[in-house]
Amino acid sequence: MLRDSHAGTQHRATSQAAIQQCGRMLAGTVPEGTRWGIAGLIVPEGEARR
Numbered sequence: 001m002l003r004d005s006h007a008g009t010q011h012r013a014t015s016q017a018a019i020q021q022c023g024r025m026l027a028g029t030v031p032e033g034t035r036w037g038i039a040g041l042i043v044p045e046g047e048a049r050r
Contacts (some may be wrong), residue, residue: 017040018040019039021040024041025041030043031043031044032044
């Protein structure tokens with residue numbers, strides 16, 4: 001069970017979407033107050049996604 005859950009987290013961490021979100025965060029193109037959640041970036045309410 002532990003091995004399976006570890007494999008799942010590794011696949012999520014190296015997915016195309018996760019890498020794109022890392023790039024957006026590092027480039028500074030996300031709204032102020034954006035933070036990381038379990039499934040990716042969490043944009044504050046009222047802020048438009050770019």
